[in-house]
Amino acid sequence: MDDIIASSGGRHGPPGGQIADQLRWFDITETDRRQAEALAVTADELAEQIIEDFYAHLLSFDDARRHFRSDEQIARVKKGQLKYFRELVTAALDEDYVRNRRQIGQIHERSGVTPTLYVGAYAYYLHRLGHRVMDRMQDDPGRALALLLSLIKIAHFDMAQALETYVEAREATIEQREREMSELPTPVLQLRDGLLLIPVVGTLDSYRARSLTVKLLEGIRDHRARAVVLDITGVAAVDSAVANHLIQTMTAARLMGASSVLTGLSAEVAQALVKIGVTGEALRTAGDLQHGIEMAERMLEI
Amino acid sequence: MTGLDLAAPQMQRIERDGDVVAARQIGRHLAAEIGFSRPEQALIATAISELARNIVSYAERGMISFAAVDAERRQGLRITAEDRGPGIADIHAAMTDGFSTGNSLGLGLPGTQRIMDEFDIRSAPGEGVTVTVVKWKSR
Numbered sequence: 001m002d003d004i005i006a007s008s009g010g011r012h013g014p015p016g017g018q019i020a021d022q023l024r025w026f027d028i029t030e031t032d033r034r035q036a037e038a039l040a041v042t043a044d045e046l047a048e049q050i051i052e053d054f055y056a057h058l059l060s061f062d063d064a065r066r067h068f069r070s071d072e073q074i075a076r077v078k079k080g081q082l083k084y085f086r087e088l089v090t091a092a093l094d095e096d097y098v099r100n101r102r103q104i105g106q107i108h109e110r111s112g113v114t115p116t117l118y119v120g121a122y123a124y125y126l127h128r129l130g131h132r133v134m135d136r137m138q139d140d141p142g143r144a145l146a147l148l149l150s151l152i153k154i155a156h157f158d159m160a161q162a163l164e165t166y167v168e169a170r171e172a173t174i175e176q177r178e179r180e181m182s183e184l185p186t187p188v189l190q191l192r193d194g195l196l197l198i199p200v201v202g203t204l205d206s207y208r209a210r211s212l213t214v215k216l217l218e219g220i221r222d223h224r225a226r227a228v229v230l231d232i233t234g235v236a237a238v239d240s241a242v243a244n245h246l247i248q249t250m251t252a253a254r255l256m257g258a259s260s261v262l263t264g265l266s267a268e269v270a271q272a273l274v275k276i277g278v279t280g281e282a283l284r285t286a287g288d289l290q291h292g293i294e295m296a297e298r299m300l301e302i
Numbered sequence: 303m304t305g306l307d308l309a310a311p312q313m314q315r316i317e318r319d320g321d322v323v324a325a326r327q328i329g330r331h332l333a334a335e336i337g338f339s340r341p342e343q344a345l346i347a348t349a350i351s352e353l354a355r356n357i358v359s360y361a362e363r364g365m366i367s368f369a370a371v372d373a374e375r376r377q378g379l380r381i382t383a384e385d386r387g388p389g390i391a392d393i394h395a396a397m398t399d400g401f402s403t404g405n406s407l408g409l410g411l412p413g414t415q416r417i418m419d420e421f422d423i424r425s426a427p428g429e430g431v432t433v434t435v436v437k438w439k440s441r
């Protein structure tokens with residue numbers, strides 16, 4: 001056991017490794033699979049009632065309840081769960097199975113179903129089923145226990161698949177966020193004495209909008225600029241917060257003695273701005289980059 | 303999708319900036335699948351942005367869910383933004399152009415109403431906010 005634990009951090013260790021390795025790690029043998037399968041009929045018979053109980057339990061929690069929008073959704077999810085628990089005792093623990101389980105983790109991570117909710121739901125099911133199996137097999141409690149222990153092994157294997165994905169999905173989210181923040185640096189180009197061009201590409205979320213403001217103001221200071229063209233050709237979507245950042249940035253530029261022009265609004269972006277109610281007066285815009293530069297040059301002459 | 307499916311797939315938890323971007327992407331993608339034109343997709347993305355950002359700014363966390371809807375041979379996209387934050391005391395004021403308690407433009411809610419075909423907002427102080435909007439595909 002020590003060996004296995006020691007090697008579990010390695011790239012080929014059990015947690016993310018081959019399915020065969022994972023099954024070995026969970027100590028799931030052919031006997032376990034046969035024994036879990038022997039529970040299939042019982043699990044089938046009991047599943048509906050247990051799932052009903054489970055949802056009654058679940059819906060008594062505010063946090064859990066907010067994941068359910070309608071009775072149809074609950075009905076749909078209950079049906080999915082019947083299938084899920086059936087598969088738990090009968091499924092071939094193969095690659096398709098693992099892939100399916102991992103998708104579930106991803107969906108849960110994205111929608112904010114916590115590991116606690118997930119593991120707790122599982123524990124509830126196993127516990128209920130366990131009691132009923134023991135009741136039904138009163139004449140052979142030893143065998144009942146053996147069957148349940150096998151099922152519990154498989155359930156843990158199953159749970160691990162989804163939890164593994166939670167972590168991966170989390171990491172991917174963080175990574176993506178960091179990438180979004182670091183990539184697409186905002187260049188400040190000096191077109192001629194006193195005239196700057198700043199092309200903005202990608203998503204203008206609050207973080208990038210703030211860094212754009214800083215870049216612009218630093219650029220004005222460093223280049224003693226008196227006119228700035230802010231080109232947002234590469235920006236696909238705007239909202240009122242982005243508009244607000246742009247307005248504030250242009251106002252700050254003015255306070256530092258530089259006039260600015262916004263160019264490169266796509267028809268879509270312009271329409272969205274009009275709909276949300278940002279007026280042309282709040283932002284000085286030019287039809288295209290060429291016009292924007294001409295406008296900025298005129299500002300230099302004043 | 304089979305599985306211990308505790309959540310509908312088309313949901314996005316909203317807690318920070320990156321989630322706003324993700325919600326916008328999901329919405330845009332769905333809108334494209336339903337067959338909305340590109341300008342309509344951009345408008346829908348803007349509306350999602352407004353609702354999601356309000357959650358981050360005023361309620362800390364919440365959820366946005368998406369559903370394709372069908373009615374009388376019309377297809378549309380329904381978006382529900384929901385949080386359990388402090389709620390809005392005066393909805394009428396919040397729906398007015400330029401009203402903001404966040405020192406911003408105060409155009410998010412009224413702008414979203416202008417963008418979408420249907421707009422419903424429910425809130426009570428201390429009980430969070432639920433905004434449900436629908437955009438129908440133009441025929």
Ligand SMILES: Nc1ncnc2c1ncn2[C@@H]1O[C@H](COP(=O)(O)OP(=O)(O)O)[C@@H](O)[C@H]1O
Binds near residue numbers: 360361387389402
């Ligand atoms: N989810 C929410 N929770 C609490 N208050 C909100 C929420 N969404 C909007 N509000 C309130 O409504 C006001 C108007 O919102 P909005 O039109 O988006 O403009 P802005 O976000 O620029 O203030 C906000 O300033 C805030 O007081």
Ligand SMILES: [Mg+2]
Binds near residue numbers: 409
């Ligand atoms: Mg807003």
